[in-house]
Amino acid sequence: MFWHGPCLQPIGMRSMNQLLKLGLCVICALTFSVARTVQGKQAATPPSGRAADRESVQGKVSAKTEASLTVDGKVITTTGATAFMKDGKPITISDVRVGDKVKVGATKVTDGSLQAVMVEVLNS
Known part of the structure; x- marks a missing residue:
């Protein structure tokens, strides 16, 4: 068991793993979203001398x-x-x-x- 924050409520190992998985999923989703947006802007705005x-x-x-x-x-x-x-x-x-x-x-x-x-x- 881990203790967190000022309220000193225990967080079980299972809950900690679920939070980590959720966090990784959110980070991956944001990364792909940003990459796709950047790629779309590059296609929409050709460089000078296009x-x-x-x-x-x-x-x-x-x-x-x-x-x-x-x-x-x-x-x-x-x-x-x-x-x-x-x-x-x-x-x-x-x-x-x-x-x-x-x-x-x-x-x-x-x-x-x-x-x-x-x-x-x-x-x-």
Whole structure:
């Protein structure tokens, strides 16, 4: 027998085990409930750069500046963070030529324009 609290009423071992089991069940139920809620919120609120904000453009480069490419009629801006690749090797925007076939992974910016994340020069 165990004694608890100021009233000094004995609690039998059987009652103690039942209380522990009940407590564990409540803790497990709360844990699963919280995990499910968090999982639901993650699905409902996609991270920035989610698939809906991404666009893939493939075609020939029809115009080029130091800060943009025009591909398939779409002007795509580039930044210092834009990765350029050709044959699996890194290149720079100066290596991209008008007439090159490219595949561009871009994100839509708040003003609706496209900003290149990755530009891959494809073999013609």
